[in-house]
Amino acid sequence: MKPIALCIVGCGAVVADLHMPVVEILRRKGAVRVVALVDNQKKNAARFLKKFPGATVFEKLSEALAAEPIGLTFIASPPGLHAEHALAALASGSHVLVEKPMVTNSADAQRLAEATKAAGRITAVGLPRRYYPHVAEVSDLISKGDFGSNITFRYREGGTFGWPVASDAVFKRERSGGGVLMDKGVHALDVLEQLFGDVRVLRCRDDALRGGVECGATLDLKYPNAQGELHLSWDQPLNNGIWIFGEKCEVYLGLDVIHTYRRREPGGQWSVRAARKAWPNSLQPNGPLKTPSDYYQCIALQWWGALRAIVLGEKPAVDAERAGQVIKAIETAYSKSEPMPLPWLTAIEQENSVQSHWRTAA
Amino acid sequence: MAHRNRTGEFGSITLEDCGVKRVALIGSGGFVGARILEMDKLGAQGFHGIEWVPVIRQFRGLGRVSKLGIRDYRMGDLSKPESLENALKGCSAAVNLTMGDDTRILTDVQNLHRACVHAKVETLIHLSSAEVFGRCDTPGLGDDSPWKKDHWMLYARAKGEAEDWLRTVENGSGPTIVVLRPGLIWGPRSGWLAEPAQAIHDGTAYYIDGGKWACNLCFVDNLALSLAEIVQHPVGGFYNIGDVDRPTWREFYQELGQVLGRDVSKLTDFPESAYRPGWKDRVAGLARSPLAKSIKKRMQNQTKAAMKFWLIEKFGGGSMHLPGPSLSRGSWWARTVRYHLPIEKLSRNYPNIKLLTFKQAMARSAEWLTFSGFHER
Numbered sequence: 001m002k003p004i005a006l007c008i009v010g011c012g013a014v015v016a017d018l019h020m021p022v023v024e025i026l027r028r029k030g031a032v033r034v035v036a037l038v039d040n041q042k043k044n045a046a047r048f049l050k051k052f053p054g055a056t057v058f059e060k061l062s063e064a065l066a067a068e069p070i071g072l073t074f075i076a077s078p079p080g081l082h083a084e085h086a087l088a089a090l091a092s093g094s095h096v097l098v099e100k101p102m103v104t105n106s107a108d109a110q111r112l113a114e115a116t117k118a119a120g121r122i123t124a125v126g127l128p129r130r131y132y133p134h135v136a137e138v139s140d141l142i143s144k145g146d147f148g149s150n151i152t153f154r155y156r157e158g159g160t161f162g163w164p165v166a167s168d169a170v171f172k173r174e175r176s177g178g179g180v181l182m183d184k185g186v187h188a189l190d191v192l193e194q195l196f197g198d199v200r201v202l203r204c205r206d207d208a209l210r211g212g213v214e215c216g217a218t219l220d221l222k223y224p225n226a227q228g229e230l231h232l233s234w235d236q237p238l239n240n241g242i243w244i245f246g247e248k249c250e251v252y253l254g255l256d257v258i259h260t261y262r263r264r265e266p267g268g269q270w271s272v273r274a275a276r277k278a279w280p281n282s283l284q285p286n287g288p289l290k291t292p293s294d295y296y297q298c299i300a301l302q303w304w305g306a307l308r309a310i311v312l313g314e315k316p317a318v319d320a321e322r323a324g325q326v327i328k329a330i331e332t333a334y335s336k337s338e339p340m341p342l343p344w345l346t347a348i349e350q351e352n353s354v355q356s357h358w359r360t361a362a
Numbered sequence: 363m364a365h366r367n368r369t370g371e372f373g374s375i376t377l378e379d380c381g382v383k384r385v386a387l388i389g390s391g392g393f394v395g396a397r398i399l400e401m402d403k404l405g406a407q408g409f410h411g412i413e414w415v416p417v418i419r420q421f422r423g424l425g426r427v428s429k430l431g432i433r434d435y436r437m438g439d440l441s442k443p444e445s446l447e448n449a450l451k452g453c454s455a456a457v458n459l460t461m462g463d464d465t466r467i468l469t470d471v472q473n474l475h476r477a478c479v480h481a482k483v484e485t486l487i488h489l490s491s492a493e494v495f496g497r498c499d500t501p502g503l504g505d506d507s508p509w510k511k512d513h514w515m516l517y518a519r520a521k522g523e524a525e526d527w528l529r530t531v532e533n534g535s536g537p538t539i540v541v542l543r544p545g546l547i548w549g550p551r552s553g554w555l556a557e558p559a560q561a562i563h564d565g566t567a568y569y570i571d572g573g574k575w576a577c578n579l580c581f582v583d584n585l586a587l588s589l590a591e592i593v594q595h596p597v598g599g600f601y602n603i604g605d606v607d608r609p610t611w612r613e614f615y616q617e618l619g620q621v622l623g624r625d626v627s628k629l630t631d632f633p634e635s636a637y638r639p640g641w642k643d644r645v646a647g648l649a650r651s652p653l654a655k656s657i658k659k660r661m662q663n664q665t666k667a668a669m670k671f672w673l674i675e676k677f678g679g680g681s682m683h684l685p686g687p688s689l690s691r692g693s694w695w696a697r698t699v700r701y702h703l704p705i706e707k708l709s710r711n712y713p714n715i716k717l718l719t720f721k722q723a724m725a726r727s728a729e730w731l732t733f734s735g736f737h738e739r
Binding site for chain 1: 396400401403404405406407420421422424425426427428429430431432433550551553556559560563726727729730732733734735736738
């Protein structure tokens with residue numbers, strides 16, 4: 001098979017830290033050849049030329065698409081530009097792999113889903129937690145009825161924002177679409193969709209003041225057979241993890257260790273279980289499968305998944321339509337958002353945080 | 363809501379004319395800085411008359427304060443003196459909250475001091491650390507006692523050296539210098555609450571010698587309120603700073619246990635002798651050495667990521683067992699501190715600082731622990 005011509009759009013921290021080591025492996029295995037590196041700051045793109053000497057650096061995606069046929073466009077530009085870049089790539093006949101969040105509003109999500117269909121191409125979305133073995137395995141358990149009925153859950157994910165972002169765009173609502181909900185929330189809602197199906201947002205509370213984007217948010221969520229709470233933070237640790245409670249058993253899924261989970265029956269002790277779910281990590285139709293044990297390996301499987309969708313016609317783990325559901329849920333959450341209680345603050349601080357909440361104040 | 367007077371609102375009248383001090387908060391994206399900005403924005407008492415100017419080194423420093431909608435921040439890097447000129451412009455005081463690179467603590471302080479002199483900043487408040495005294499092996503360590511020169515932590519030695527250098531310039535023509543040495547800065551959102559709470563739940567929490575040694579705590583709001591008072595009425599000098607109450611580790615854990623609804627009376631109890639530095643510490647020490655740090659700094663992110671990827675591919679895997687208590691050098695060290703540091707000098711020179719008691723601070727912390735789900739398992 002001829003290597004797929006790959007164009008990478010946006011050559012910042014995410015690409016350097018998470019994707020380039022994988023792309024290098026894909027190149028060595030003959031699956032891709034990097035032909036174009038696009039970044040409005042050329043030096044960001046040029047730093048990868050040593051690894052991919054056959055590539056050309058461009059400031060604009062349109063220049064790259066005009067220069068030579070592109071088989072796959074990987075979009076890791078700022079989220080506010082994802083829609084524009086993905087639509088341009090599809091229009092040129094390229095398949096698309098786009099980093100999360102796929103886009104920043106549901107209108108763009110719909111446009112992208114429609115454009116994908118019209119072009120007869122693949123739009124795969126970068127949500128590597130789809131390859132967390134423990135999530136996939138527990139999802140199967142839920143489907144098989146292992147939990148019984150009346151499933152409830154709590155999903156908490158908190159920690160200090162640590163991405164070495166190149167600008168303050170991610171902290172401006174007009175550029176990023178929102179704060180932690182648009183960042184960690186996209187992953188979390190996708191995981192919950194994998195576990196429980198289509199979501200309905202019952203309530204959203206966040207801590208953003210006028211002019212800011214939320215560091216923290218809590219969502220009350222309802223699914224066909226489950227309901228629970230999602231709690232996210234950019235500015236503090238939380239008791240992180242996913243707890244799922246059913247009549248027959250409960251499980252705890254950590255967010256760092258992804259190939260084991262804890263399970264206990266009512267009144268019993270916790271035990272550690274191995275998750276053995278595996279995915280293909282080659283382009284061979286019946287090739288070997290791999291159980292990832294780390295986020296990096298999930299990124300690699302995500303790439304293989306996108307390439308297999310192009311070459312073998314398999315369905316990508318998350319397509320534009322599926323990712324659009326998450327964007328729609330976030331949009332609904334923002335439209336309903338109320339001030340988040342911050343009970344550890346002083347009384348006057350609590351009162352002012354309510355008065356200055358971005359939706360109240362606006 | 364607290365209202366700050368800004369120059370723009372009063373035409374040609376300056377902030378100083380209105381009795382407002384403009385203070386550069388260097389390292390404002392950290393735990394303490396973010397809390398100060400939050401208290402200020404939300405009108406906490408004790409913050410009137412100060413305009414805090416957030417100074418960050420990298421954009422990610424805005425993550426912790428993104429909810430506040432701060433747009434008028436400044437970029438400044440203590441290792442790049444030229445960047446400090448704009449960061450300090452028009453400020454009458456500068457507060458250095460940066461953690462920084464251990465190998466650069468001294469030069470960073472020197473750079474900051476020079477920039478303060480150049481920008482005519484009147485007061486420089488530098489956050490050192492109680493760690494300079496190590497485990498406080500002798501009672502009655504004063505605010506001006508010599509620091510522990512043979513400390514095993516590079517961080518502590520560097521903080522001590524920075525203090526020594528500041529003493530050489532404190533009587534010069536530059537800014538009034540105030541050095542504060544907090545102990546373990548704790549409170550809502552801090553690791554000193556989250557980690558023990560997690561450990562209690564996981565069954566990995568432990569005491570050393572029954573938890574009888576000193577827990578040198580400094581509640582984050584107590585530090586923030588002290589800084590606000592010091593900015594307003596600076597009295598130069600070197601000060602230990604901490605909470606008024608002096609709990610032991612056992613008392614700290616007992617309070618946490620109550621909040622979490624867990625019995626902590628029967629935690630694993632290690633004797634102090636259970637831990638002795640070994641080869642792992644030597645390896646860790648090498649990894650923290652200036653040479654290793656310099657190599658790491660020069661290495662491209664891409665290379666670091668590729669190495670990490672390779673290591674995971676090669677040695678990936680994980681335990682199939684529930685974890686148990688295990689000692690590390692840092693936690694063993696912190697839990698065997700002999701004495702609480704005296705804080706009388708600070709309260710003598712700053713009688714208006716009103717500190718929250720341990721009970722009050724723990725009540726606020728309990729609210730946070732519950733909100734963050736640490737009471738559940």
